[in-house]
Amino acid sequence: xxxxxxxxxxxxxxxxxxxxxxxxxxxxxxxxxxxxxxxxxxxxxxxxxxxxxxxxxxxxxxxxxxxxxxxxxxxxxxxxxxxxxxxxxxxxxxxxxxxxxxxxxxxxxxxxxxxxxxxxxxxxxxxxxxxxxxxxxxxxxxxxxxxxxxxxxxxxxxxxxxxxxxxxxxxxxxxxxxxxxxxxxxxxxxxxxxxxxxxxxxxxxxxxxxxxxxxxxxxxxxxxxxxxxxxxxxxxxxxxxxxxxxxxxxxxxxxxxxxxxxxxxxxxxxxxxxxxxxxxxxxxxxxxxxxxxxxxxxxxxxxxxxxxxxxxxxxxxxxxxxxxxxxxxxxxxxxxxxxxxxxxxxxxxxxxxxxxxxxxxxxxxxxxxxx
Amino acid sequence: xxxxxxxxxxxxxxxxxxxxxxxxxxxxxxxxxxxxxxxxxxxxxxxxxxxxxxxxxxxxxxxxxxxxxxxxxxxxxxxxxxxxxxxxxxxxxxxxxxxxxxxxxxxxxxxxxxxxxxxxxxxxxxxxxxxxxxxxxxxxxxxxxxxxxxxxxxxxxxxxxxxxxxxxxxxxxxxxxxxxxxxxxxxxxxxxxxxxxxxxxxxxxxxxxxxxxxxxxxxxxxxxxxxxxxxxxxxxxxxxxxxxxxxxxxxxxxxxxxxxxxxxxxxxxxxxxxxxxxxxxxxxxxxxxxxxxxxxxxxxxxxxxxxxxxxxxx
Numbered sequence: 147x148x149x150x151x152x153x154x155x156x157x158x159x160x161x162x163x164x165x166x167x168x169x170x171x172x173x174x175x176x177x178x179x180x181x182x183x184x185x186x187x188x189x190x191x192x193x194x195x196x197x198x199x200x201x202x203x204x205x206x207x208x209x210x211x212x213x214x215x216x217x218x219x220x221x222x223x224x225x226x227x228x229x230x231x232x233x234x235x236x237x238x239x240x241x242x243x244x245x246x247x248x249x250x251x252x253x254x255x256x257x258x259x260x261x262x263x264x265x266x267x268x269x270x271x272x273x274x275x276x277x278x279x280x281x282x283x284x285x286x287x288x289x290x291x292x293x294x295x296x297x298x299x300x301x302x303x304x305x306x307x308x309x310x311x312x313x314x315x316x317x318x319x320x321x322x323x324x325x326x327x328x329x330x331x332x333x334x335x336x337x338x339x340x341x342x343x344x345x346x347x348x349x350x351x352x353x354x355x356x357x358x359x360x361x362x363x364x365x366x367x368x369x370x371x372x373x374x375x376x377x378x379x380x381x382x383x384x385x386x387x388x389x390x391x392x393x394x395x396x397x398x399x400x401x402x403x404x405x406x407x408x409x410x411x412x413x414x415x416x417x418x419x420x421x422x423x424x425x426x427x428x429x430x431x432x433x434x435x436x437x438x439x440x441x442x443x444x445x446x447x448x449x450x451x452x453x454x455x456x457x458x459x460x461x462x463x464x465x466x467x468x469x470x471x472x473x474x475x476x477x478x479x480x481x482x483x484x485x486x487x488x489x490x491x492x493x494x495x496x497x498x499x500x501x502x503x504x505x506x507x508x509x510x511x512x513x514x515x516x517x
Numbered sequence: 518x519x520x521x522x523x524x525x526x527x528x529x530x531x532x533x534x535x536x537x538x539x540x541x542x543x544x545x546x547x548x549x550x551x552x553x554x555x556x557x558x559x560x561x562x563x564x565x566x567x568x569x570x571x572x573x574x575x576x577x578x579x580x581x582x583x584x585x586x587x588x589x590x591x592x593x594x595x596x597x598x599x600x601x602x603x604x605x606x607x608x609x610x611x612x613x614x615x616x617x618x619x620x621x622x623x624x625x626x627x628x629x630x631x632x633x634x635x636x637x638x639x640x641x642x643x644x645x646x647x648x649x650x651x652x653x654x655x656x657x658x659x660x661x662x663x664x665x666x667x668x669x670x671x672x673x674x675x676x677x678x679x680x681x682x683x684x685x686x687x688x689x690x691x692x693x694x695x696x697x698x699x700x701x702x703x704x705x706x707x708x709x710x711x712x713x714x715x716x717x718x719x720x721x722x723x724x725x726x727x728x729x730x731x732x733x734x735x736x737x738x739x740x741x742x743x744x745x746x747x748x749x750x751x752x753x754x755x756x757x758x759x760x761x762x763x764x765x766x767x768x769x770x771x772x773x774x775x776x777x778x779x780x781x782x783x784x785x786x787x788x789x790x791x792x793x794x795x796x797x798x799x800x801x802x803x804x805x806x807x808x809x810x811x812x813x814x815x816x817x818x819x820x821x822x823x824x825x826x827x828x829x830x831x
Contacts, residue, residue, distance in 0.1 A: 198726065219727060225724065225727050231720035233725070233738075235739075235743055244725070245728035248729040
C-alpha cells in the first residue's frame with residue numbers, strides 16, 4: 147500500500163469538470179511532481195490534497211487514512227505557496243511558529259523548533275525581520291521553514307520557484323532536492339516547468355485538461371511517452387515529432403521521411419514495435435529526441451540500432467555545450483543535437499545518425515503511442 | 518549645430534508656457550483654498566473677540582485683545598434651550614454615541630468584507646449588491662419607519678425592565694442613535710472593506726487555514742493587522758458622518774439630556790432670548806468641529822502607508 151493514494155478523484159465547479167478521475171499514488175519518501183500547462187488542474191489537485199478545495203467524488207488517503215473530509219489543519223500536511231504567503235504583520239519567527247501557536251504548543255518548545263529549522267535553512271539571522279525586509283530567495287526559505295517546522299506527513303509545494311529569477315531558481319531547486327534527500331519527507335510538487343519536474347521527481351504525473359496523461363518515473367516519461375502530448379511537453383528542446391509513413395525495406399519495416407526536393411529517406415527498422423506492422427503504408431508520427439539525432443561520430447556507441455541519412459542543414463545554433471542543427475523532414479523543422487565542436491555548415495548536406503532504439507511512434511488519429 | 522539649437526529654442530518657449538500654466542493652476546488653487554478657508558478664518562477670529570469688538574469692528578480683522586472667555590462660556594455656561602450649563606454635556610453625549618457606533622459599524626464592515634471575499638458562498642455577489650443599496654438610501658425616507666422600530670424597541674425595553682429588571686439599554690436615545698448609525702453605516706463600511714479584501718492575497722488565508730487558524734483567528738491575526746489603511750479610511754469616514762449627523766440626531770434624540778452636539782449647537786445658535794453672542798456661537802461651533810479635525814490629524818498619516826508590502830512577491 148502506497149503512502150499517498152488518490153483514487154478516482156473528481157472535482158466539479160458547477161457544470162465544469164476540473165478533475166476527471168485522477169488516480170495517483172506515491173511511496174513514502176517519494177517526490178511526486180504534477181506537471182502540465184496552465185489550466186490543466188494541477189493546482190486544483192494540490193488544493194484538494196491540502197483540503198483547501200472540496201472534492202466531488204473519489205478518495206484521498208495518506209498513510210492508509212482517508213483525509214478527504216478533514217479540515218486542512220487536521221491532515222498533517224504543510225504547504226508552500228506560490229506567492230510564499232508570509233504573514234506581513236509577523237516576524238520571520240512569528241511566521242514559522244504561527245501554526246504551532248494555533249495548535250497550542252508551549253512557547254519554549256516553539257522556540258526550540260524555530261531554532262532547529264532556522265539552522266537547517268540558514269535563516270537564523272533573519273528571525274526578527276518582517277517579510278517585507280527579505281529578498282525573494284530569503285522569503286522562499288522562510289516559506290519552506292514554515293512548512294518544515296510542522297514535520298508533517300506530506301509536503302505540498304505549489305509552484306514555489308516560479309517567482310524567482312532564473313539563477314536563483316536553479317539554486318533553490320538544488321536546495322529543495324537536497325532537503326528532500328536529507329529529511330526523507332514525502333513531497334507533492336506542482337510546476338509547469340518540465341525541467342523542474344525531471345530534475346526533482348521520483349514520480350511524475352503529466353496532466354492535461356483535468357486528466358493524468360501519464361504517470362511514471364522521470365525516465366519512463368522521458369523515454370516512453372504514452373502519447374503525443376507527453377512527448378511534446380516533456381524535454382527541452384522538445385522531441386521532434388515528424389509526420390512519416392511506414393514502408394518496407396527488404397523484409398523489415400521502415401520509416402519513410404519526406405524531404406524537400408529530394409527522394410524520401412528510408413530508415414530500416416530492425417526491431418520495430420509490434421503494433422507498427424498494422425500501419426504499413428499509412429501515415430504515423432515519428433518521434434525522435436534531438437540527442438538521438440546527431441552526427442555519426444557523436445552517436446551513442448552502444449546503441450544497437452543506428453541508421454544514417456543525409457540531411458540538408460538549414461540553420462546551425464551553437465549553444466556552447468552543444469550545437470543544434472535544424473533540418474527539414476516531413477515538412478517540419480527538425481532539431482539535431484551535435485557535439486559542440488561538430489564541423490557543420492548551414493546550407494550543406496550532412497549525414498545525421500538516427501538512434502532508432504530511442505525512436506517512438508504515434509498514431510496521428512488517436513495521438514496515442516504505437517507499441 | 519543648428520540641429521542642436523533648434524530644439525533648445527523650442528524648449529525655452531515650452532518653459533514659458535509651462536510657467537504660465539503653473540501660475541494659472543496655483544492661482545486657481547489658491548483662490549479656491551481662500552474661499553474654503555475664509556469662513557473658518559472668520560469663525561476662528563470672531564470666537565476670540567469680545568462682543569464690543571464684534572459689534573464695532575471689521576469681521577475680518579484679527580482680535581485686538583484675544584480672549585478665551587467665549588470658549589469657556591460656550592463650554593460651560595451658555596444656554597441650550599432652557600438649561601444653561603454649556604455644551605460640554607452634549608459634547609460627551611456625542612462622544613458616547615459616536616465611538617461605539619464607529620467601532621461597531623467598522624468591525625461589522627470588516628467582518629462582512631472578510632466573509633464576502635474569503636469565504637465566498639453561493640450568492641455572495643448578490644448579497645453584496647443588496648448591501649450596496651444601503652449606500653443609496655436617502656435617510657429622509659427611513660425616518661418614520663425607523664422611528665416606529667425604535668418605538669417598539671423602547672416598549673420592549675420597558676417590558677424587560679419590568680420583568681428582568683434591566684432594559685439592556687433598549688429605548689435609551691443614545692443606544693437608539695448608535696443602533697441607527699450602525700445599521701446605516703454597514704453598507705459603506707462593507708463596501709470599503711470588501712473592495713480592500715478583494716485585493717488581499719487569498720493565499721494568506723489558505724496558509725493560515727493549513728496552519729490551523731480558525732475563522733475568527735484568521736480574521737483577528739491575519740486580516741485585521743493588515744487592514745490598517747482601510748481601517749483608518751473607514752474610521753475617518755464613519756466618524757465624520759456620524760459626528761456631523763443632524764437628521765437622525767434631531768429626530769431620535771432632539772430633546773432631553775441625550776441630545777448630541779449637533780442638535781445642541783443648533784439650539785445654542787437659535788436662542789431667541791437676549792443678544793446673539795456671535796463669539797460664543799462661533800466658539801461652540803469650533804468645539805463641535807474639533808473632534809473630526811483631530812481624527813484627520815491623528816489618523817491621516819496612516820492613509821498613505823502601504824502596510825501590505827512584503828506579503829506576496831513585491
